[in-house]
Amino acid sequence: MTAEASQAGPGPGDRAADGGAPLRIALLTYKGNPFCGGQGVYVRHLSRELARLGHRVEVIGSQPYPVLDEGLPGLTLTELPSLDLYRQPDPFRTPARDEYRDWIDALEVGTMWTGGFPEPLTFSLRAGRHLRARSGEFDVVHDNQTLGYGLLGDLGAPLVTTVHHPITVDRRLELDAADTWQRRWSVRRWYAFTRMQKRVARRLPSVLTVSGSSRREIVDDLGVRADRIHVVHIGADTGLFRPDPAVPEVPGRIVTTSSADVPLKGLVFLVEALAEVRAEHPAAHLVVVGKRPAEGPVARAVARHGLEDAVQFVKGISDAELVDLIRSAQVACVPSLYEGFSLPAAEAMATATPLLATTGGAIPEVAGADGETCLAVPPGDADALAAGLNRLLGDPVLRARLGHAGRERVLARFTWARAAEGTVARYREAIDRYGTGPAAPARSVATARPVTAATAPAPSADLAENSPESRATC
Numbered sequence: 001m002t003a004e005a006s007q008a009g010p011g012p013g014d015r016a017a018d019g020g021a022p023l024r025i026a027l028l029t030y031k032g033n034p035f036c037g038g039q040g041v042y043v044r045h046l047s048r049e050l051a052r053l054g055h056r057v058e059v060i061g062s063q064p065y066p067v068l069d070e071g072l073p074g075l076t077l078t079e080l081p082s083l084d085l086y087r088q089p090d091p092f093r094t095p096a097r098d099e100y101r102d103w104i105d106a107l108e109v110g111t112m113w114t115g116g117f118p119e120p121l122t123f124s125l126r127a128g129r130h131l132r133a134r135s136g137e138f139d140v141v142h143d144n145q146t147l148g149y150g151l152l153g154d155l156g157a158p159l160v161t162t163v164h165h166p167i168t169v170d171r172r173l174e175l176d177a178a179d180t181w182q183r184r185w186s187v188r189r190w191y192a193f194t195r196m197q198k199r200v201a202r203r204l205p206s207v208l209t210v211s212g213s214s215r216r217e218i219v220d221d222l223g224v225r226a227d228r229i230h231v232v233h234i235g236a237d238t239g240l241f242r243p244d245p246a247v248p249e250v251p252g253r254i255v256t257t258s259s260a261d262v263p264l265k266g267l268v269f270l271v272e273a274l275a276e277v278r279a280e281h282p283a284a285h286l287v288v289v290g291k292r293p294a295e296g297p298v299a300r301a302v303a304r305h306g307l308e309d310a311v312q313f314v315k316g317i318s319d320a321e322l323v324d325l326i327r328s329a330q331v332a333c334v335p336s337l338y339e340g341f342s343l344p345a346a347e348a349m350a351t352a353t354p355l356l357a358t359t360g361g362a363i364p365e366v367a368g369a370d371g372e373t374c375l376a377v378p379p380g381d382a383d384a385l386a387a388g389l390n391r392l393l394g395d396p397v398l399r400a401r402l403g404h405a406g407r408e409r410v411l412a413r414f415t416w417a418r419a420a421e422g423t424v425a426r427y428r429e430a431i432d433r434y435g436t437g438p439a440a441p442a443r444s445v446a447t448a449r450p451v452t453a454a455t456a457p458a459p460s461a462d463l464a465e466n467s468p469e470s471r472a473t474c
Contacts (some may be wrong), residue, residue: 010023022074023427024056026131026157029144032059032066038164038343041142044068045237049420051075057418058138060130062123063087070386080126085112115189121196121379125150127209131155132351142426147204149198158434160206160426165214165340165361166221171262173337177263177297198222206430208423210341211362216453217340232422233365235414236342240323241350243407247327252283254389255329255353261293266335266358266379268297273385274307275369281393287325289317289344326351329390330399334363337379342366343464346414349373349406354399356388366414373405 017021024265027047033040059066063084068077082096083105092112100106104125111118128150132264135156143161151159169192178184179239191389201207201222207229215229254274258267270286277284292313294300302311317325326332328437330346338361339345345366348355357367360379370376375392377384392399421433 018053018421018424020186020428022054023424023431024137024141025427026138026141027057027059027144028117028123028127028142028146028151029059029061030127030146030148032061038471040064040066041343042162042164042205042234043144045416046420046423047075048072049230051414051426052417052422053286053320053420055424060127060155062126070268078125080128080130082122083108084128085109085118104223104296111210115186116192117190118147118193120146120193121150122148122333124150125133127151128153128155131157139431140428142423147200149196149200152200152203157304157428158206159204160208160430161201161204162208162210163201163214163218163222164192164210165338166402167191169199169338169361170215170262173263185188188209198398204228206230206426208232208426211365212434213362213365217361230426232419232426233414234343234346234419235416236350236410237347238350238363238411238415240319241326241347243352243403244273244324247324249330250328251330252281252332252393253329254284254286254331255289255326255348256286256333257289261296261298264337266360267338268301269380270333270335270385271298271301271305271307272382273389274310275301275391276382276386277393278310280390283310284389284393287329288313289315289322289325291315292323323351326353329353331356331389333385333389334358334367335379335385336360336363339363339366345374347412349403350401350410352407354392354402355406356385356392368406368409372402373409374402423472 014022015084027043029039029043030041043059043061043066047059050057051072058076058078059068060078060080062080062082065079066077068075083099085093085108087093087151094470096110104122108118108122124146125148127146132155138157141155141157141159143159145161145163147161147163171194173183174187174191178187197225201218201224203242204224205228207218207224209218209229209231210230210233215231218224219226219230256267256270258265267288267423274284274286290313314325326348332353332355334342334345334355334357334379336358337344340362342363345355345357347365349367355367355374355375357363357374358379364376367374367376373389379386
């Protein structure tokens with residue numbers, strides 16, 4: 001299918017799955033790669049399910065570009081390039097003179113040079129300019145947590161914004177963990193964009209979030225009126241993440257996902273717990289889906305306890321390999337101090353792998369009650385994690401019961417099809433408030449292209465939500 005055909009608009013008799021007219025949706029994401037952040041996972045799965053419901057979805061993103069599912073009519077990708085300052089293998093690079101195109105590029109580089117994170121602001125400026133040039137082509141604009149000044153004002157369609165959780169929470173936890181004034185200054189400067197996000201959030205007419213916990217944080221941290229915030233749970237790809245008895249269980253295997261060595265993920269507490277657990281279960285070992293840190297608290301804890309052979313980091317594996325890794329584990333663990341939702345918890349439960357999780361943030365909303373669908377422990381407590389691991393590793397009956405109950409919970413509550421249906425309902429409410437009819441026929445845009453094998457998911461493994469700081473590792 002050509003980009004022109006995919007954007008030509010529905011016929012007069014077409015209907016979406018909910019019986020309403022198909023919508024033309026602009027889905028924005030400033031960090032769209034699903035293999036280095038939860039926001040990219042959200043865009044990939046939500047865009048697919050929206051297209052399956054009969055809507056036309058144009059994902060508009062910057063580097064690392066979104067990776068979308070191929071072969072769905074009406075699902076296209078428009079690349080809105082930045083200077084890609086955090087790309088590998090040269091993150092925090094200085095662009096060549098001929099790379100600069102306009103004042104937004106200069107702003108992006110200047111902010112990076114002074115220790116700030118520019119992408120939410122600069123992507124919003126580029127996206128706002130792009131959307132205003134195409135006014136009337138979309139029925140709704142859906143921003144995936146950019147919260148930038150460039151998206152204020154009339155975009156030619158109503159704006160709906162997803163806030164997974166306020167990044168002010170990440171900032172607070174990073175400051176609490178900073179042990180020098182230089183580090184505290186660096187954290188404050190990096191997260192300076194959160195001031196903009198607070199100002200923008202208060203002016204948004206419609207905010208979606210993924211949990212009740214995040215809803216409370218958005219009210220408290222960002223000052224958004226509670227009546228403007230709607231919870232639409234996200235979920236696991238239950239067709240991919242499912243049990244498979246043919247995959248052998250590896251004795252003592254514990255699996256966790258941690259996209260970056262940041263305090264929010266709580267990985268250091270799990271490493272400390274593993275050192276304690278190995279006294280009772282010598283075969284206990286940890287596989288971390290994520291990049292091995294060369295330094296920092298996790299690296300120091302591994303070295304201090306002599307766990308180099310008991311802690312493995314994996315990256316660059318395919319989706320299928322990731323699912324088999326989780327299936328092979330006796331325990332999946334989410335040790336985070338805070339999560340706005342926790343996709344790793346839902347995905348592990350969907351495979352019927354027993355879950356040990358903290359009660360940080362929204363994790364209990366996903367994982368369920370202690371002793372029923374998971375084992376739950378307080379965040380930041382290595383001894384409690386060790387006790388939970390010892391209990392699960394020593395009790396196969398408990399593991400089987402929790403695994404079965406966890407999968408049933410995900411199937412009943414947390415699927416991407418349900419998330420898409422709930423999101424469309426909020427789109428239609430926003431359109432009704434905005435007072436628009438169906439969008440005008442879309443113009444052809446050279447950078448918009450259908451999703452093909454060339455843009456289909458590539459092998460990787462890191463599906464965790466991550467802080468902006470870890471963006472440099474993508």
